[in-house]
Amino acid sequence: LAELNEVTRTALMERSGATSTVIAAMAKKGIVEVYTRKVSRFSYFGVSGGGLPKLTDIQGAALDKVHKSWLEKDITLLHGVTSSGKTELYIHLIDYVMRRGRQALYLVPEIALTTQLTSRLQRVFGDKVLIYHSRFSDNERVEIWNRLLDDPSPCVVIGARSSVFLPFGSLGLVIVDEEHESAYKQQDPAPRYNARDAAVVLASMHGAKTLLGSATPSVETFWKAVNGRYGLVELLERYEGGQLPEMRLVDMTLARKKGEVKGIFSDELREDVSGALGRGMQSILFLNRRGYAPVARCKMCGFVPKCDHCDVSLTYHRRIDKLLCHYCGTPYAVPDVCPACKEPGIEVLGYGTERIEEEVDSCFPGVAIARLDLDTTRNKDSYENIIEDFSRGKSQILVVTQMVTKGLDFGNVSVVGVVNADAIINFPDFRSAERAFNMIEQVAGRAGRKNSEGKVAIQTYSPSHPLFRFLLSHDYHGFYANEIDERRRFNYPPFVRVIYIYIKHKDPVAVGSIANDLASKLRTLLGNRISGPEEPTVARVQTLYIRRIMLKVETNASISKVKQLLNDVRIEMTNAGRLSGAIVYYDVDPM
Known part of the structure; x- marks a missing residue:
């Protein structure tokens, strides 16, 4: 027994x-x-030892270049277009390290990615594959921690950003897949760190090699690679000669004038999805906004309900029939009458993924639809179930947020629709163009991955935006050249390092006064390196008013001296009683 x-x-x-x-x-x-x-929760009972994936000549050449690059540099960037076969190279490199008795860390930006990767790696490495992320229970995470602490034998850990803190005994390789992703940056709460950068430090502590992989590398990483700080290997062809998807702009202004738009979908996008369904293929519809509608408004007086604790409008979620704050999570009942004019005129405006799902269902009745966003993936197994069902063809249309832009592999997708590109492009941040290019190029890369033709329709009201020129031709190098020139002219990373200094306070007058005082003292010491203070896009979160000061530091400056200077000013203001009731913290290299 x-x-x-x-x-x-x-x-x-x-x-x-x-x-x-x-x-x-x-x-x-x-x-x-x-x-x-004692039996491990993560024991693997499937078939393993299936052998390493066979590489094409192009992949084999790239693998050799990676090894040669590591002879001179410890960090190498693998720039490979979507579906070029980067994962197969990762598996060969992991095998190379494990056969030498060492461990590997495989970092992914999103928990959803662990689902597909785990099965692929287990077929090769069996129970030597460990998974670690925040959706696991404390007991599950402790088991992984203790195994690594007690047993330095070869294994590969697939994990999200917190995996960099695991107690590796003999780390030989760190792979950071989709290294450009902002999901690697821990914003709140502290510690605020970028797992990509922490992984590089972790590898150097163990004498391990680091491989950064992406189809759309971050501007800073690519700049370091082309300037010789990192090694650079490029895979610019899809696996077995597959073609990159055809990218098309849909001018929504012109389409509306012609009466070719119903709801939020253009006739062109509807026809693409319908054609894919007719061929037995699947489609992905991308909108980076969850919920049913982003704004509720009174049609009589224009009143917009806002959160009591945050300076943001509320998003309507139809499933729970509530208005929800996406910053503090507070739910509110939908008012029967407008609180301002007392008229029953509250309506919802705009589209979120929940509403897109509803509209797709009315356009294509009887078609199985799935939705992948934060609301449908609250528990540990939700990611796996939705992705597995779509991979097996149980659902034909997948409505997604940016979760799907992070390297998922679906072999039967022929159409991708970017429902509203303008919401991604028009954002007040120096990284907005980079973020938009990465997001659209990555989601487009889900189409046509298995030798089938892929089509991508990008709906926009700004077809003349310069970013689309690079997207339509999948021209990362052209985009990089344009972006690096902008960064150089306006003195942004990688030519400087940016530090945001945040001041939070419950009193709106006090926070302004403290921020002005702090900025003045810093400007005396650092001159025009200081900008602000300013109100961020959302100026109040969880009852705290926010001000932000930007500090630009030369790349050759001593960060330890900058840290000491900032700390001295904070101590001086604290001793003078100027920071009473305030929260001050720093965000280095914000994403």
Whole structure:
């Protein structure tokens, strides 16, 4: 009985009529032996040892270049277009390290990615594959922690950003997949760190090599690669000669004038999705806004309900029939009458993924639709179930937020629709163009991955935006050249390092006064390196008013001296009582 798992043992006991008392009596007489054996929650019982994936000539050449690059530099960037076969190279490199008795860390930006990667790696490495992320329970995470602490034997850990803190005994390789992703940056709460940068430091501590992989590398990383600080290897062709998807702009202003738009979908996008369904193919519709509608408004007086604790309008979620704050999570009932004019005129405006799902259902009745966003992936298994169902063809249309832009591999997708590109492009931040290019190029890369033709329709009211020129031709190098020139002219990273200094206070007058005082003192010491203070896009979160000061530091400056200077000013203001009731913190290299 001791060798059986709990379910089998219970079933046998029920079938035989035995109880725990009977078993205890039998054990006392020496008929059976009862003992405890520790069994890992992550034991793999499937088929493993299937062999390494076969590489094409182009992949093999890239693999050789990676090894040669590591002879001179510890960090190498692998720039490979979407579906170029970067994962196969990762598997070969992991095998190379493990055969030499060392461990590997495979970082991914999104928990959803662990689902597909785990099965692919387990087919090769079996139970030497470990998974670690925040959706696991404390007991599950402790088990992984203790295994690495007690056993330095070869293994590969697939994990999200917190995996960099695991106690590796013999780390030989760190892979940071989709290294450009802002999801690697921990914003709140502290510690505020970028897992990509922390992974580089972790690898250097162990004498390990680092491989950064992306189809759209961050501007800073690519700049370091082309200037010789990192090694650079490029895979600019899709696996086995596959073609990159055809990118098309849909001018929504012109389409509306012609009456070719119904709801939020243009006729062109509808026809693409309908054609894919007719061929037995799948489609992905991308909108980076969850909920049903982003704004509720009174049609009589224009009143917009806002959160009591944050300076943001509320998003309507139809499933729970509530207005929800996406910053503090507070739910509000939808008012029957407008609080301002007392008229029953509250309506919802705009589209979120929940509303897109509803509209797709009305356009294509009877078609299986899935939605992948924060609201549908609250529990640990939600990611896996939605992705697995779509991979197996149980759903034909997937409505997604940016979760799907992070390297998921779907072999039957032929159409991708970017429902509202303007919401991504028009954002007040120096990284907005980079973020928009990465997001659209990555989601487009989900189409046409298995030797099928892919189509991408980008709906926009700004077709003349210069970013689209690079997107339509999948021209990362052209985009990089344009972006690096902008960064150089306006003195932004990688030519400087940016530090944001945040001041928060419950009193709106006090926060302004403290921020002005702090900026003045810093400007005296650092001159025009200081900008602000300013109100961020959302100027109040969880009852705290916010001001932000920007500090630009030369790349060759001593960060330890800057840290000491900032700390001295903070201590001086604290001793003078100027920071009473305020929260001051720093965000280095913000994403």
